[in-house]
Amino acid sequence: MEISFANSGFVPAPEAVLRRGGAWRWRDLRVRYGVLRHPEQGLWLVDTGIGPQAVSAQGRGLALRAYAGALRYRLSAEGAPEAVLAQRGLHPRDVAGVIVTHFHADHVARLDAFPRARIVAHGPALTQIRAAGKLANLRHGVFPGLIPQGVEARLTCVTGLPHVALPHGLGKGADLFGDGSCVAVDLPGHAAGHFGLAFPGAGLLYACDAAWLREGLLPETAPGLPLRLVLEDRAAAARSAARVAAWQAAGGQVVLCHDPEPCAWDLPQTEAL
Numbered sequence: 170m171e172i173s174f175a176n177s178g179f180v181p182a183p184e185a186v187l188r189r190g191g192a193w194r195w196r197d198l199r200v201r202y203g204v205l206r207h208p209e210q211g212l213w214l215v216d217t218g219i220g221p222q223a224v225s226a227q228g229r230g231l232a233l234r235a236y237a238g239a240l241r242y243r244l245s246a247e248g249a250p251e252a253v254l255a256q257r258g259l260h261p262r263d264v265a266g267v268i269v270t271h272f273h274a275d276h277v278a279r280l281d282a283f284p285r286a287r288i289v290a291h292g293p294a295l296t297q298i299r300a301a302g303k304l305a306n307l308r309h310g311v312f313p314g315l316i317p318q319g320v321e322a323r324l325t326c327v328t329g330l331p332h333v334a335l336p337h338g339l340g341k342g343a344d345l346f347g348d349g350s351c352v353a354v355d356l357p358g359h360a361a362g363h364f365g366l367a368f369p370g371a372g373l374l375y376a377c378d379a380a381w382l383r384e385g386l387l388p389e390t391a392p393g394l395p396l397r398l399v400l401e402d403r404a405a406a407a408r409s410a411a412r413v414a415a416w417q418a419a420g421g422q423v424v425l426c427h428d429p430e431p432c433a434w435d436l437p438q439t440e441a442l
């Protein structure tokens with residue numbers, strides 16, 4: 170299976186907030202999403218990144234406008250899924266499915282571009298979002314308007330899939346393609362239903378938002394209070410970060426959604442320079 174990550178845009182943040190002991194300099198965080206090409210299952214995305222639906226579209230609610238304005242996202246034209254697919258002679262309708270790691274705006278903003286794709290996500294988290302009031306969702310950084318209506322009809326819930334064992338203390342995870350090539354790993358704490366993806370064949374764990382910077386996985390350089398306040402469950406997030414750090418310490422590779430440093434699986438993008 171081919172695994173790569175594209176960058177949908179950048180979001181500036183001070184390093185001192187992202188990791189304890191960090192400098193007071195601004196870092197341009199990436200907003201990665203994955204592009205998987207599986208020999209039998211076809212073309213899949215891992216999230217869809219940030220997009221105009223969250224950042225600039227007319228008709229956005231006040232809360233979404235305030236969120237996007239405060240975070241100052243900068244979209245990447247060449248990193249948009251449509252552009253990345255077009256570079257490979259592909260079209261959004263060629264996408265067989267989208268694995269949604271969690272429902273934060275910078276992971277689901279472009280979901281509406283894939284109206285026929287299958288969706289793999291944490292079903293109970295979606296049910297919780299649909300049932301929650303505006304304020305409760307806002308408090309967790311979730312904007313239900315970005316999650317297309319009727320997505321439930323295309324949804325496969327990770328919790329219902331067969332589970333397989335993973336190395337380096339990751340425990341068991343949901344076998345998404347039935348061949349052990351892509352396994353959803355529960356990484357609770359960041360957001361409701363948040364999971365990462367292990368690719369055992371590549372020795373890779375896509376730990377998504379288990380930390381914003383790679384250094385943030387370690388307790389001594391984990392983010393301070395301001396960032397921990399946005400977490401769904403701080404204690405669970407610390408345990409998840411420790412499991413990812415243990416995988417890394419055992420020789421596994423880790424990719425995070427937002428780490429500003431390039432990684433071996435990143436698609437080349439000139440805007441990243």
Ligand SMILES: [Zn+2]
Pocket residue numbers: 271273359360378
């Ligand atoms: Zn997130």
